[in-house]
Amino acid sequence: MRLMNSRFYYDDITLDRAHHLRTDETWLSSNLSGSNARVIPVWQNQSLIFAGDRPEAAILGGTDAENIRQHASTLIFLGMEGDIIYSAADLSHLEDPHSINLPNNSGFEDLRRLATTLDPIDAGYLAYARALVHWHQNHLFCGVCGTATVAGRGGHERACANQSCGKVHFPRTDPTVIMLVTHPTEEKCLLGHNKKFQGLRFSTIAGFVEPGEMLEQAVAREVYEETNIEVVDVEYKASQPWPFPASIMLGFRAHAVTTEIICHDQELIEAKWFSREEVLEMAAGNEALPPSNLSISRWLIDGWLYEK
Ligand SMILES: [Zn+2]
Numbered sequence: 001m002r003l004m005n006s007r008f009y010y011d012d013i014t015l016d017r018a019h020h021l022r023t024d025e026t027w028l029s030s031n032l033s034g035s036n037a038r039v040i041p042v043w044q045n046q047s048l049i050f051a052g053d054r055p056e057a058a059i060l061g062g063t064d065a066e067n068i069r070q071h072a073s074t075l076i077f078l079g080m081e082g083d084i085i086y087s088a089a090d091l092s093h094l095e096d097p098h099s100i101n102l103p104n105n106s107g108f109e110d111l112r113r114l115a116t117t118l119d120p121i122d123a124g125y126l127a128y129a130r131a132l133v134h135w136h137q138n139h140l141f142c143g144v145c146g147t148a149t150v151a152g153r154g155g156h157e158r159a160c161a162n163q164s165c166g167k168v169h170f171p172r173t174d175p176t177v178i179m180l181v182t183h184p185t186e187e188k189c190l191l192g193h194n195k196k197f198q199g200l201r202f203s204t205i206a207g208f209v210e211p212g213e214m215l216e217q218a219v220a221r222e223v224y225e226e227t228n229i230e231v232v233d234v235e236y237k238a239s240q241p242w243p244f245p246a247s248i249m250l251g252f253r254a255h256a257v258t259t260e261i262i263c264h265d266q267e268l269i270e271a272k273w274f275s276r277e278e279v280l281e282m283a284a285g286n287e288a289l290p291p292s293n294l295s296i297s298r299w300l301i302d303g304w305l306y307e308k
Contacts, residue, residue, distance in 0.1 A: 009115050009294050010241045013124035015079040015086065022154035028077055032069075032087050039065040040078070040125060042133040043091040045245070046108035047126045055114055057122035059086070064103045071100045076132050076155025078125070088129035088155070092137055112244055116294050124241075131243030132156075135171040138245075142167055172246060177218045178206035179252040180300040181231055183273055184259060189304050190229060191279075192263075192271035199287040202274070204297040206249070207267075219252050227271045228262035231255060237303070240296040251296045253304075276305055 021027050031037065039060045041048045048058035060068060069075060072089035079086055091097050097108055111130055115123045132155060139158050142149050147162035149169060160167045181190040181204075191202040207222035209215060216234040223231050231254035240249045261271050274282075279301065282288035290298040 009120060010124050010127045010243075011239075013128060013241075014121065015081050015125065015128070017079040018077075022077060022156050028154055031085050032075055032077060033066065034085070035061075036083050037061065037065060037085045037087065039068045039075075040086065040088045040129040041068045041072075041091055041097075041102075041108075042088055042130050043094065043097040043108045045092075045110075045130060045134060047111045047114075047130055048102065048106050049109045049114060049118075050103070050106050052105070055109075055117050057118050057126050058103065058106050059122060059125065060103065067101060074133070074136050074151050074155055076129070076136070076151075078128055078132070086125060088133055090133045090136060092133065116291065127241060127243050131241075131246060132171060134243070134245045139169050143169070173241075173243075174247045175209040175215070175218075176206060176242065176247045176249050177209060177215055177222060177252060178204050178249050178297055178300065179219050179223065179231075179234075179254050180204050180304050181223055181227075181229060181254050181256050182304065184256050186273070186275075188273040188275050189279070189301070190223075190227060190256065190261075190271060191274055191301075192226060192268040194267055195269050196267075200290060201288045202272070202282065203290050204300055205268075205271070206297070208247075209250075215250060215252075219254055223254065223256075225265055226263065226268045228258070228260060228264060229256045230258045232257055237300065238296060240299075249296050251300050253300070279305055 050056040050058055068089045072091060073093045074090040076088040078088055111126050139149060142160035142165060144167045145160060145162050145165040147160050147165060149158035150161050152159050158169045192205050193202055205223050205226055209218040219234045220231050223229050233255045235253045237251045237253055239251060242249045263271055
């Protein structure tokens with residue numbers, strides 16, 4: 001089911017997650033390896049890609065899929081599209097994934113680096129697979145008693161093997177707020193340069209939501225902590241899955257009520273008010289702003305740029 005037109009990467013996944021089948025062990029064991037089964041391999045946070053002028057996501061069927069399944073430490077049921085059944089296979093335990101005869105011309109790559117060159121729906125499947133495999137890799141032991149955990153429910157939970165504990169662990173998604181802040185009196189928006197940015201010079205302000213906090217409070221707190229700017233009228237716009245490793249980006253607009261920028265913490269190196277002309281000038285240089293069609297940050301910036 002398609003909820004809306006795609007706006008940026010990873011927001012176009014049309015997979016039916018078929019929640020009710022996760023507990024049906026008989027169905028899983030006969031269908032995850034059947035002729036309609038497709039496997040998405042993940043190795044140490046990297047996704048399998050067919051190289052070429054236009055790289056393609058390796059979503060494998062037939063004997064290639066069987067080979068991957070035989071070597072996987074965990075097979076995770078992702079869902080169905082029509083009668084095609086998708087699963088993710090974790091190969092992270094292998095020292096060298098090429099030791100298991102991967103398909104010709106394929107290799108493991110960082111999805112973030114390649115995403116815009118892949119088919120957007122395939123990229124969404126790979127992102128989902130990568131996120132769940134990452135979660136398994138980081139929950140091999142119970143956080144309550146330290147005993148090893150065992151995957152269940154088609155790979156959507158890990159249960160503690162210690163029967164006196166019995167804690168069941170579920171995949172988590174970390175909410176992150178990302179916001180386009182507009183100037184109180186002038187036609188300007190607030191953008192910052194984060195020390196982690198490589199190439200990219202300016203983008204929207206972002207940060208993690210803290211426990212016990214409303215999203216609106218997280219927006220106001222993050223903007224204030226990073227730039228000294230106070231905001232009101234926080235308004236939700238859109239979300240983008242960002243499973244690198246486990247976030248969902250929640251996009252907002254907010255209006256500033258102060259203008260003096262001070263970069264309080266060590267995250268932002270610089271923040272500035274930009275006019276539309278200045279943003280368009282930066283957009284002409286490839287690395288100044290986030291690339292279009294990739295991120296919710298650019299979508300928020302473009303939304304402001306072209307709203308008049
Ligand atoms: Zn336990």
